Amino acid sequence: MPGSTPATPINCEIDFDPANVAGKTAIVTGGANGLGQAYVRALHAAKANVVIGDLSLQNGEKLASELPGTRFVQTDVTKWEDQLNMFQKAEKEFGKIHYVVANAGVATKDDVFSFDGPDSEPKEPKLNIIDVNIRGVLYTAKLAMHYFIKLNGTTPSPHQVDTCLILIGSGAAFLDCPRGPQYQCSKWGMRGVMHALRRTTGFYGSRVNVLSxxxxxxxxxxxxxFDQVERAGVQIATTEDAGQALLRLLSETDINGRMLFIAPRKWASKGYVDLDIDEYPENSLLNEIQEDQVKPAPVNLGLFIK
Ligand SMILES: NC(=O)c1ccc[n+]([C@@H]2O[C@H](COP(=O)([O-])OP(=O)(O)OC[C@H]3O[C@@H](n4cnc5c(N)ncnc54)[C@H](O)[C@@H]3O)[C@@H](O)[C@H]2O)c1
Structure with missing residues (x-):
């Protein structure tokens, strides 16, 4: 229901059928390697058309040639023209864009909190993580919304087709991680983007969810x-379970405004779980404050625009 608060936690114990993903078109940024590649493979196995947008020409072309029906468009997500080109090519090739997975992300050295020495003038830090993980995702989100609205209009109707934007968080989107502040802020930021969109997506037949x-x-x-992580006794999660978590979110068209944590099997029987940390059902004061936050205007109009 447009503008309503999101549904209850997703039951991640159950089997599901991703049949509705077949024939749909998905864009996956950073899809040539790692988790992005796992999302591409899962979508392809579910018979979706997939467009891979990635910096790496070699990995992208290799993957696209392995998976028939999949297209690769070399894309730097920090460049608007590249992303526009990727969306335009996807629409031209497949007609409609149903799913967008804003996956491209980096976790490189972060010098924001590094000490430059008592006798040195502090150096301007590079904000390259913010550029990829926030600027890049905001470009992707803007384009996803454009193509979703183009497909369905802005008035709810039973004829709208399901569309969904998937944002990529991390454990660093909700835990204390004693490391780079840029990465952590970029991943908390993905939850911020989800909270900014989830009450309005329903007006154009769309959804927004997070995979962490x-x-x-x-x-x-x-x-x-990664060896050090495992030596410390920490179990890691798998790319295959990440692919299934994505299909779970896409397979049920009423899942909106939720985050799934892709987790080791000791914490989640299928490798992903809804930790239910974006709602505060027990906190009546917080719920009252939230109600006042959206009360001044219908959520589809937008507020505070100067
Ligand atoms: N692997 C983990 O442990 C982990 C944990 C939490 C969150 N994540 C998130 O998952 C996402 C994918 O990470 P991964 O582990 O697969 O990383 P990865 O480095 O294995 O793959 C990232 C892919 O993104 C591409 N890429 C990088 N910069 C790009 C740019 N500017 N434009 C387009 N493509 C670009 C790379 O070429 C690569 O193919 C990221 O958002 C990351 O923050 C990963």
């Missing part, structure tokens, strides 16, 4: 780092 992976062995960190 725990440690998963990919190229985002070094092999030594």
């Amino acid at each position: 992976p725990w440690y998963v062995r990919t190229n985002i960190l070094t092999k030594e780092t």
